[in-house]
Amino acid sequence: MAMRGTRKKTADKPQYHHGDLRRALLDASLALISEEGFGALTLREVARRAGVTHAAPYRHFADKEALLVAVAQEGFRVMTARMKERMAGETSPEGRLVACGVAYVLFAMEHPAHFRVMFGPHFTQPPKMGPPGGDTDAFGLLVDSITQGQRAGVFHEGEPLMLALTCWSLVHGLGSLLVDRKLEFSGVTTVQQAEALALEQTRLLLRGLTRATSN
Amino acid sequence: MAMRGTRKKTADKPQYHHGDLRRALLDASLALISEEGFGALTLREVARRAGVTHAAPYRHFADKEALLVAVAQEGFRVMTARMKERMAGETSPEGRLVACGVAYVLFAMEHPAHFRVMFGPHFTQPPKMGPPGGDTDAFGLLVDSITQGQRAGVFHEGEPLMLALTCWSLVHGLGSLLVDRKLEFSGVTTVQQAEALALEQTRLLLRGLTRATSN
DNA sequence: ACTTGATGTAGGCGGTGGTTACATCTTGCG
DNA sequence: CGCAAGATGTAACCACCGCCTACATCAAGT
Numbered sequence: 001m002a003m004r005g006t007r008k009k010t011a012d013k014p015q016y017h018h019g020d021l022r023r024a025l026l027d028a029s030l031a032l033i034s035e036e037g038f039g040a041l042t043l044r045e046v047a048r049r050a051g052v053t054h055a056a057p058y059r060h061f062a063d064k065e066a067l068l069v070a071v072a073q074e075g076f077r078v079m080t081a082r083m084k085e086r087m088a089g090e091t092s093p094e095g096r097l098v099a100c101g102v103a104y105v106l107f108a109m110e111h112p113a114h115f116r117v118m119f120g121p122h123f124t125q126p127p128k129m130g131p132p133g134g135d136t137d138a139f140g141l142l143v144d145s146i147t148q149g150q151r152a153g154v155f156h157e158g159e160p161l162m163l164a165l166t167c168w169s170l171v172h173g174l175g176s177l178l179v180d181r182k183l184e185f186s187g188v189t190t191v192q193q194a195e196a197l198a199l200e201q202t203r204l205l206l207r208g209l210t211r212a213t214s215n
Numbered sequence: 216m217a218m219r220g221t222r223k224k225t226a227d228k229p230q231y232h233h234g235d236l237r238r239a240l241l242d243a244s245l246a247l248i249s250e251e252g253f254g255a256l257t258l259r260e261v262a263r264r265a266g267v268t269h270a271a272p273y274r275h276f277a278d279k280e281a282l283l284v285a286v287a288q289e290g291f292r293v294m295t296a297r298m299k300e301r302m303a304g305e306t307s308p309e310g311r312l313v314a315c316g317v318a319y320v321l322f323a324m325e326h327p328a329h330f331r332v333m334f335g336p337h338f339t340q341p342p343k344m345g346p347p348g349g350d351t352d353a354f355g356l357l358v359d360s361i362t363q364g365q366r367a368g369v370f371h372e373g374e375p376l377m378l379a380l381t382c383w384s385l386v387h388g389l390g391s392l393l394v395d396r397k398l399e400f401s402g403v404t405t406v407q408q409a410e411a412l413a414l415e416q417t418r419l420l421l422r423g424l425t426r427a428t429s430n
Numbered sequence: 431a432c433t434t435g436a437t438g439t440a441g442g443c444g445g446t447g448g449t450t451a452c453a454t455c456t457t458g459c460g
Numbered sequence: 461c462g463c464a465a466g467a468t469g470t471a472a473c474c475a476c477c478g479c480c481t482a483c484a485t486c487a488a489g490t
Contacts, residue, residue: 021437037336039254044477053439055480064478116336121252121395161401166385166416173388174380180336186376201381208423236467259447268469270449279448
């Protein structure tokens with residue numbers, strides 16, 4: 001009963017069974033969440049989109065939650081990388097902090113499915129992140145940029161954790177509102193508009209963080 | 216036969232078999248979301264908790280989404296009322312703005328199920344809110360308090376909509392993080408702690424909003 | 431070649447869910 | 461008192477899901 005070539009419509013390179021099903025499953029999950037929402041994420045539908053049987057994913061993920069955990073971890077890696085990349089171009093503490101926040105919002109806009117999984121309420125156990133300073137420690141980058149600003153004397157004194165939470169709240173709120181399309185009434189839809197808005201908002205908060213200088 | 220004593224005492228309307236099934240369904244939905252999460256919200260389980268058959272809810276809600284819409288609208292009413300109540304005690308523009316933000320976060324902590332439904336991503340059509348100034352126009356309260364502060368000369372000039380979006384982002388982010396239990400690592404769990412944190416955060420942002428002179 | 435392990439297929443089991451059609455009961459009213 | 465109308469119960473339909481087992485296929489090493 002050899003039926004070969006059933007799944008591929010075009011005779012692409014005769015890959016292995018699938019080539020990299022694990023990657024394909026992750027991508028299918030992200031596309032599915034982006035297009036149909038979190039509630040539509042189903043192992044069977046993910047397999048369908050990847051062009052395999054509904055049992056195949058179990059060769060790569062123990063169960064549905066394991067798939068979600070993988071998505072979340074990948075999300076934290078990508079987000080942290082984006083932040084580092086964006087902060088690298090800035091030298092001043094203010095610039096680095098703003099870049100950090102803008103990167104967060106940009107990540108939400110460009111990877112909404114990752115964002116939803118990472119911060120959504122559907123985990124029995126929070127996916128463990130790497131050690132402080134690791135490639136998933138996004139929050140550490142934020143705290144560091146604040147303490148550096150304080151050491152440089154440009155930021156107000158105060159508990160760094162609390163200040164970091166404030167910054168996080170701001171960008172997480174903006175990111176969430178954007179991802180969930182609650183700001184469309186205000187005309188903010190494109191990535192560029194979101195970036196501009198993030199820039200304005202983070203600068204406004206920055207004004208409350210910095211010491212006596214006017215402006 | 217004894218169906219009279221099973222329900223509430225405040226008989227504002229003649230009560231039928233169940234008394235007020237509509238109310239009971241809403242309450243069951245809220246409890247279910249709070250306890251088991253949004254994904255566990257199922258019409259059948261809601262009916263189960265309300266003590267009726269799984270088809271009974273259709274006498275009160277056209278479908279599952281209609282139930283959610285009702286929850287969301289109620290949420291906006293309650294949130295707006297909470298804001299007004301909390302802002303009433305304040306006279307200064309700064310005080311009113313802070314009260315507005317703190318009320319938002321408190322609402323999220325005290326009504327997490329409402330909050331999730333109101334701002335969650337699972338609506339085919341956003342539930343229509345009442346007219347500006349109505350009992351569901353929470354965002355209007357925010358914008359008003361900002362324009363009043365500008366008129367009084369204590370807030371920085373600038374597009375009120377953009378400033379309002381910034382305030383909204385901050386409190387929405389904090390509310391979301393609290394509701395989704397992402398701040399437990401920092402030890403913030405109780406309502407009082409959340410209120411204190413909201414107060415600090417809004418005041419920090421306020422410092423960026425106010426003009427040079429005042430503290 | 432032949433074995434072996436990873437990978438994917440075929441099919442099924444037990445269960446849930448939204449929804450509808452129709453029967454039954456309760457209530458308020460004429 | 462009896463009945464229409466509304467509120468709830470019963471039963472059923474159909475789709476889908478998560479997970480599991482048995483089996484086929486393929487790539488590669490010896």
